[in-house]
Amino acid sequence: MIETFKLQKKSTxxxxxxxxxxxxxxxLLDTGARISMWTKSEQMLLRLPSVRLLKEGIGFSGFGGRTDGNLYEMDLPFGSLIYPKVRIIQHQDDRIPGFFLLSASMFEGMVYTVDREQNRFLLDTRNNQVCLLQREVNQDGELIILTQ
Amino acid sequence: MRMTTAEMAKKYPKKWIGLSNVEFEEDGANIKTAEVTYTDKTASELAEMAMDGKDVRPYFTTPNEVFDMGGITW
Known part of the structure; x- marks a missing residue:
């Protein structure tokens, strides 16, 4: 199944x-991230369907250092695809030009293309499944989310 | 006031603004022009208005000038 999404032209x-x-x-597609994020208010996140708080005060890190967020679970619609019970960290930062940061781990096992000529993001799921599970495992096969 | 996205970026840099009466480009997704109706709201406030069915679309004016992960300074 191939899904096509438009990209904002003015964003590099x-x-x-x-x-x-x-x-x-x-x-914002973040191929360096291991978990997806909601980058705006908790109040707004809770207005989206099927959002559930799992744990408060989860630490996470990036180039900017380490900070905290709240871990949620939600059924995330992505085009005609659905990611059931995807884990997402909420941390508000209005400097981020998107509402979500989508991690590369969401596309494990798939082929994705960022087409900057036609400003498209193409996702080939390599199957015909509508519901996709996001898996977060390390090289030992251990689940790596929820380390606290 | 109706503006192009280039005009919005110049007048309201690094800002979330609320747009109404949006004119899209041929791709049906990218914005060509719009009326700037809110300049004093957060992204979340604008998103809530959009979810409430109001003619408001949150838009960040200069996506290349912020959140500089990997950016360097001399």
Whole structure:
């Protein structure tokens, strides 16, 4: 199954347009991330369907250092695909030009293409499944989310 | 006031703004022009208005000028 998403033309980083969630919703594709994030308020996140708080005060790190966020679970619609019970960290930062940061781990086992000529993000799921599970495991096969 | 995205970036750099009456480009997704109706709201406030069915679309004006992971300074 191949899904096609539009990218925001003016962004040099892949900013996927996700109007099916709400008009103006967007996601920055972060191929360096291992877990996806919601980068705006908790109040707004809780307005999305099927969002559930799992744990508060999860530490996570990046180039900027280490900070904390709250871990949620949600059924994330992505085009005509659904990721059931995907883990997502909420940490508000209005400097991030998207509402979500989508991690590369969401596309494990798939083929994704960032086409900057036609401003498209193409996702070939390599199967015909509509529901996709996001798996987060290390090289030993151990689940690596929820380390606290 | 109706503006192009280039005009929005110049007048409201590094800012979340609310747009109404959006005119899209031929791809149906990227914005060509719009009326700037909110300049004093957070992204979340604008998103909530959009979810409430109001004609408001949150838009970040200069996505290349912020969140500089991997950026360097001399």
């Amino acid at each position: 980083r892949p900013l996927i347009l996700m109007d099916q969630i709400f008009p103006g919703c967007s996601a």
